[in-house]
Amino acid sequence: MSPPVLEVSALTKHYGGVHALDGVTFSIARGELLALIGPNGAGKSTCFNILNGQLRPDSGSVRLYGRDITGLAPRRIARLGVGRTFQVATVFASMTALENVQMALIAARGQVFGLWSPARRMGREDALALLEQTGMAALAERPAATLAYGDVKRLELAMALAGDPALLLMDEPTAGMSGDERQAMIALVRQLTRARGLAVLFTEHAMDVVFGHADRVVVLARGRLIADGSVEAVQSDPAVRQVYLGGAPASISEAP
Ligand SMILES: Nc1ncnc2c1ncn2[C@@H]1O[C@H](COP(=O)(O)OP(=O)(O)OP(=O)(O)O)[C@@H](O)[C@H]1O
Numbered sequence: 001m002s003p004p005v006l007e008v009s010a011l012t013k014h015y016g017g018v019h020a021l022d023g024v025t026f027s028i029a030r031g032e033l034l035a036l037i038g039p040n041g042a043g044k045s046t047c048f049n050i051l052n053g054q055l056r057p058d059s060g061s062v063r064l065y066g067r068d069i070t071g072l073a074p075r076r077i078a079r080l081g082v083g084r085t086f087q088v089a090t091v092f093a094s095m096t097a098l099e100n101v102q103m104a105l106i107a108a109r110g111q112v113f114g115l116w117s118p119a120r121r122m123g124r125e126d127a128l129a130l131l132e133q134t135g136m137a138a139l140a141e142r143p144a145a146t147l148a149y150g151d152v153k154r155l156e157l158a159m160a161l162a163g164d165p166a167l168l169l170m171d172e173p174t175a176g177m178s179g180d181e182r183q184a185m186i187a188l189v190r191q192l193t194r195a196r197g198l199a200v201l202f203t204e205h206a207m208d209v210v211f212g213h214a215d216r217v218v219v220l221a222r223g224r225l226i227a228d229g230s231v232e233a234v235q236s237d238p239a240v241r242q243v244y245l246g247g248a249p250a251s252i253s254e255a256p
Pocket residue numbers: 015018019020038039040041042043044045046047
């Protein structure tokens with residue numbers, strides 16, 4: 001059997017006396033959409049920042065397809081196949097949607113602009129294909145600054161896919177969206193996860209998104225992994241209910 005795309009083992013990170021991560025272990029398979037949830041301060045951002053190389057763990061390891069990538073520089077980790085989207089979209093406002101994806105392709109391929117290869121044509125076909133896959137083809141020529149918020153998030157997804165990642169880390173992919181937009185966005189991510197054989201790890205505060213679409217859910221609380229399982233298993237887990245609702249007998253699908 002092929003190794004998981006990502007294996008996180010006994011990851012630990014302290015800030016003074018704060019245990020931001022305390023022995024966290026989980027893995028993700030190809031084609032899997034895994035939600036990483038937990039209350040504020042649980043350690044989700046710390047985990048993401050270690051996975052993409054922005055932070056070094058105190059101990060523990062991160063393996064990508066069996067290869068130890070712990071502590072490598074972010075650029076190196078990106079080149080090995082780990083992409084990331086951020087809560088606040090990072091696109092060039094004055095460029096069109098198409099140019100933004102072309103830029104992402106050029107950067108991912110380590111190309112540079114040359115006199116004999118005008119930037120306007122570089123990666124154009126591949127960029128259009130990515131915009132097609134993310135439902136953005138009709139908006140290809142629109143400056144990013146004029147796009148609706150949900151479309152900017154879709155554009156950012158197309159840009160993240162330009163690096164052809166094996167693993168995509170998505171920091172609250174539906175933050176700031178309305179209910180319908182949220183559902184459409186996560187359904188798109190899920191469809192791309194399956195179609196491309198991606199592994200996607202996402203953080204999310206919107207429980208309808210998590211419980212409606214994730215294949216599996218990992219729950220952190222104060223740096224510790226307290227649950228790892230199916231949506232149903234996590235929803236009915238007493239430890240998870242305790243963390244979200246202080247033990248009240250309601251479903252955590254109602255948690256804010
Ligand atoms: N640079 C830092 N210096 C000191 N403490 C930090 C630092 N970064 C994070 N922490 C602490 O580590 C813990 C985990 O924080 P982290 O940001 O990873 O949680 P989170 O689950 O992403 O929270 P949120 O949902 O609010 O974004 C918190 O107690 C936080 O205050």
